[in-house]
Amino acid sequence: MLLPESGVRVWLYAPPTDMRKSFDGLSALVRHKLIEDPTSGQLFVFINRRRTQLKVLYFEQGGYCLWSKRLEAGRFHFNAQG
Template sequence: MLTLPSSVRIHLCARPVDMRKSFDGLCVLVRQVLREEPLSGHLFVFFNRTRDRVKVLWWHSGGFCLFAKRLEKGSFRLPHPLPEDGSALTLEAVELTLLLEGIDLKASVRRPRWQPPPLKSAA
């Protein structure tokens, strides 16, 4: 289970990526395709076309971390339909953990949760 602070967002690139890309190539994709800043401390998730490989790029403590996983059989199943424009999906840490463990989240149902009401601005 990933334990990330709630301030860390997880962006999944909907466009298939060449898995030969490393730190610099993925940083370019984060800036140009996802329109995010790679030095933000957020996680950026990339899959290849067949979705049997994944890379996660993360800036932490003055350097980039690159995590990779290759499945020997099967493919990763994304929890949401992919946007047509090739932009990003935002995931929760639990969704990323289950996705990397091979659990298909399409059949799962998220129960409604309480949300605090929006703050009223003083005018």
């Protein structure tokens, strides 16, 4: 399980995301839609239209990390108004 360090910001990109995107596509969304630096060490969370899969993009020393989770049943729930 991914446990972010204390003080790490977690960004949720709420619009549905094409889960075929990988490092370059997701980092482009961070740069152009969230207007953030994808190499900042923050966590960027993306979710698909059906809310059954998510990806987390993270940059640590040396390169990008990408975590993915797909639910076998149910959906992810979030409050995008936060």
